[in-house]
Amino acid sequence: MKNLLKGKDVLTAQQFSKEEILQVMDVAADMEKAVRKGKNLDNMEGKILATLFFEPSTRTRLSFEAAMLRVGGQVISVASGATSSAAKGETIADSVKTVEGYADVIVIRHPQVGSAQEAADAADIPVINGGDGTGQHPTQALLDVYTITKEKGGLEGLTVCLLGDLKNGRTVHSLSHMLALFGARIVLCAPEVLKMPDYIVADLKQRGAEVLEIPDAAEAAQQSDVLYVTRVQKERFASEEDYLKVKGIYVIDMNMIRQAKKGITIMHPLPRVDEIAYEVDSYEGAAYFRQAHNGLPVRMALLSMVCGRV
Ligand code: ASP
Numbered sequence: 633m634k635n636l637l638k639g640k641d642v643l644t645a646q647q648f649s650k651e652e653i654l655q656v657m658d659v660a661a662d663m664e665k666a667v668r669k670g671k672n673l674d675n676m677e678g679k680i681l682a683t684l685f686f687e688p689s690t691r692t693r694l695s696f697e698a699a700m701l702r703v704g705g706q707v708i709s710v711a712s713g714a715t716s717s718a719a720k721g722e723t724i725a726d727s728v729k730t731v732e733g734y735a736d737v738i739v740i741r742h743p744q745v746g747s748a749q750e751a752a753d754a755a756d757i758p759v760i761n762g763g764d765g766t767g768q769h770p771t772q773a774l775l776d777v778y779t780i781t782k783e784k785g786g787l788e789g790l791t792v793c794l795l796g797d798l799k800n801g802r803t804v805h806s807l808s809h810m811l812a813l814f815g816a817r818i819v820l821c822a823p824e825v826l827k828m829p830d831y832i833v834a835d836l837k838q839r840g841a842e843v844l845e846i847p848d849a850a851e852a853a854q855q856s857d858v859l860y861v862t863r864v865q866k867e868r869f870a871s872e873e874d875y876l877k878v879k880g881i882y883v884i885d886m887n888m889i890r891q892a893k894k895g896i897t898i899m900h901p902l903p904r905v906d907e908i909a910y911e912v913d914s915y916e917g918a919a920y921f922r923q924a925h926n927g928l929p930v931r932m933a934l935l936s937m938v939c940g941r942v
Pocket residue numbers: 763769802803862863901902903
């Protein structure tokens with residue numbers, strides 16, 4: 633196999649070709665099998681991952697760190713901007729130029745859009761975007777594609793509804809590009825103030841995607857094979873008052889699922905606030921915790937690939 637990601641940065645969803653995504657999926661599936669069988673992988677022995685997280689994270693940071701340990705590598709970490717020299721005013725470029733002397737690959741999360749690109753421009757080692765503000769979250773999109781493929785058998789011809797805060801949610805910005813690439817029909821469900829940015833919708837359509845806007849959640853769910861629910865991104869609002877106007881605007885409960893398309897899969901990048909009622913957790917199509925777990929093999933694959941160890 634020719635490793636298509638060797639030495640590359642992972643910054644946006646659009647940077648990926650279909651072939652590259654499929655290769656990540658294949659490597660991830662093999663690694664998932666190995667972990668299931670209790671095998672200890674050691675392909676990343678001697679390599680060090682640095683995680684630089686300047687915004688809160690549970691799944692992305694822990695699954696990247698666990699992934700690195702599962703492939704035999706080691707991890708160093710700045711768990712919050714407040715404990716690093718960023719708090720003293722150090723630039724991203726200076727931090728990254730320092731850290732690349734200690735590690736072989738960097739995962740960065742930062743509130744500023746374009747921060748991962750800035751880090752990648754400064755570093756000679758691979759940089760992975762773990763979320764740049766309201767920009768993108770490409771590794772989440774990869775694990776989302778992996779999840780949809782596992783749950784539904786593929787993406788082509790599926791209708792996937794992205795629901796909630798499509799304006800500020802970086803996960804849906806990234807995922808929508810991959811859905812378009814694989815020929816899924818995209819339904820956008822958001823109130824006017826949280827609509828998907830026009831430049832993204834234009835880009836999706838330009839790539840030939842079928843994009844529908846259906847602001848009514850029940851109606852959108854009736855038409856969709858997958859309902860990808862997102863949290864209203866409180867931290868991106870100018871004021872608490874503005875946030876409260878849209879908080880709780882959509883709540884997915886069993887009543888809605890009973891009226892939705894049969895067999896609908898419910899996804900969510902998590903954390904959930906109030907968008908999905910807890911009663912939905914026992915519905916068999918509720919895939920959000922399986923989705924979170926899929927982050928492990930996908931990130932094992934990504935780290936190994938960019939470091940040229942597969
Ligand atoms: N965990 C995801 C992210 O970092 C989704 C969210 O925070 O709502 O973007």
